[in-house]
Amino acid sequence: MLDAVFKALADASRRKLLDQLFKSNGQTLGELCAHLDMTRQAVTKHLRLLEDANLISVVWRGREKLHYLNPVPLHEIYERWIGKYEGEGHRLQALSDLKKGLEKNENPKG
Amino acid sequence: MKKLELVYTTFIRTTPKKLWAAITQPEFASQYWGGRGNISDWKKGSPWYHSEDGKLDEACVVGEVLESHPPKRLVLSWADPDRPAEISRVTFELEPLTDMVSLRVIHGQIKAGSETAKNVSRGWPLVLSSLKSYLETGKGLDVSCGH
Numbered sequence: 001m002l003d004a005v006f007k008a009l010a011d012a013s014r015r016k017l018l019d020q021l022f023k024s025n026g027q028t029l030g031e032l033c034a035h036l037d038m039t040r041q042a043v044t045k046h047l048r049l050l051e052d053a054n055l056i057s058v059v060w061r062g063r064e065k066l067h068y069l070n071p072v073p074l075h076e077i078y079e080r081w082i083g084k085y086e087g088e089g090h091r092l093q094a095l096s097d098l099k100k101g102l103e104k105n106e107n108p109k110g
Numbered sequence: 111m112k113k114l115e116l117v118y119t120t121f122i123r124t125t126p127k128k129l130w131a132a133i134t135q136p137e138f139a140s141q142y143w144g145g146r147g148n149i150s151d152w153k154k155g156s157p158w159y160h161s162e163d164g165k166l167d168e169a170c171v172v173g174e175v176l177e178s179h180p181p182k183r184l185v186l187s188w189a190d191p192d193r194p195a196e197i198s199r200v201t202f203e204l205e206p207l208t209d210m211v212s213l214r215v216i217h218g219q220i221k222a223g224s225e226t227a228k229n230v231s232r233g234w235p236l237v238l239s240s241l242k243s244y245l246e247t248g249k250g251l252d253v254s255c256g257h
Contacts, residue, residue, distance in 0.1 A: 001121070026115050057117040057214065068117035075239040079251060 001054070002080065005073045008053035013038060014046045018055060021069035028064055112222040116231055118215045120238045124245040126204045129211050130181035132245055133202060136164060142240040142250025146170070152178050158186055173197070188217070188226075196221055198230075213238070 008014055013036070020035055021027060033043050047067060050056045057068045122129060132138045136147020140162070149166075150158030152175055160171035169191055176199070177185035184202040189195075198221075203214040215234060220227045240251035 026117070054119055054121065057119040059117055059216070068115070070117065070119050071235045072118050072120045072238050072242075075235045076242070079239060079243070 001073070002077060004049075004053040005055060005077060008049050008055055011046070013042070014050055017043070017046055017050060018069060021056065021067060026059070026066045026068050028066060032067065113218070114220040114222045114227050114231075115216065115218040116220070116234065118217075118234050118238055120213050120242050121207070121210045122213060122242045122245050123210050126181035126206050126211050128245060129204055129213060130184075132241060133184065134180075138244075142244035142253065143237055144253035150175055152180070152184070154178050173200075190226055193224075193226070196224060196226055198226060213241075 016036060017032060020032055024031075029040065029043060029047070032047070033040050036043060038046075047056065051058055054073050055070055057070045059066045059068065124132075132142070134148060134150070134152050136149055139147040143160075146160055146162045147164065148158060148160050149164055150156050152158070154175055154177060156175045158173055158175055159166055159169035161169040166172075172189055172191050172194075173187040175184070176187055177183060182204055186200045188198045188200045198217060198219045201214075201216040201218075203212075203216070205212045205214075215238065217230055217234065220230065236251070236253055240253050244250040
């Protein structure tokens with residue numbers, strides 16, 4: 001699942017589509033095309049990839065297909081990758097502070 | 111007035127019954143929803159509230175059960191007790207897949223630019239990833255009070 005998310009994010013046009021939905025959530029294909037310099041077919045293809053990666057949720061309202069930004073998988077990436085290393089960073093910072101403190105104590109002149 | 115609608119989808123390795131219980135039983139919800147549970151008898155027309163230790167006077171969300179079809183669909187009205195006139199609506203849709211359940215949360219009729227809009231658009235992705243983590247690993251994530 002996360003492979004699909006990374007793949008979907010590794011493209012500037014698809015990131016632009018997500019930005020469009022962030023600005024205004026719940027747009028049709030036509031509305032999305034109006035803001036982008038891409039063919040309708042290209043946008044459709046990108047939307048499908050984003051949907052497969054669960055980065056957008058699709059809702060049918062009558063005959064209209066609306067696209068919504070779904071940031072839940074981004075949170076999973078945050079939890080899996082970023083949060084972990086942030087925690088690591090805090091530990092490294094703590095070790096570095098400890099080391100500085102010890103060096104200070106070891107060297108009465110310092 | 112402009113209204114905001116948020117639609118979230120997550121796929122969780124669990125059963126619809128377990129997922130329904132995780133949403134509606136406070137002893138489960140409190141383990142992934144920042145220590146708070148959802149309290150109600152979950153009958154159509156009944157009140158519900160989101161609170162720590164089951165205390166209504168400390169609830170940070172209050173509302174009414176608008177539809178209840180366990181374990182498939184739950185529709186709630188949603189309001190901050192400090193702004194009772196700003197009523198939005200939350201729909202939970204549970205759909206079984208092969209070895210997973212697709213959970214869709216639709217939070218609609220939110221006043222655009224409001225405090226509620228800010229809180230819930232930050233809160234839901236966190237709560238839903240914590241719910242997924244809780245059901246799949248037995249451990250929720252650290253969800254501080256988003257309200």
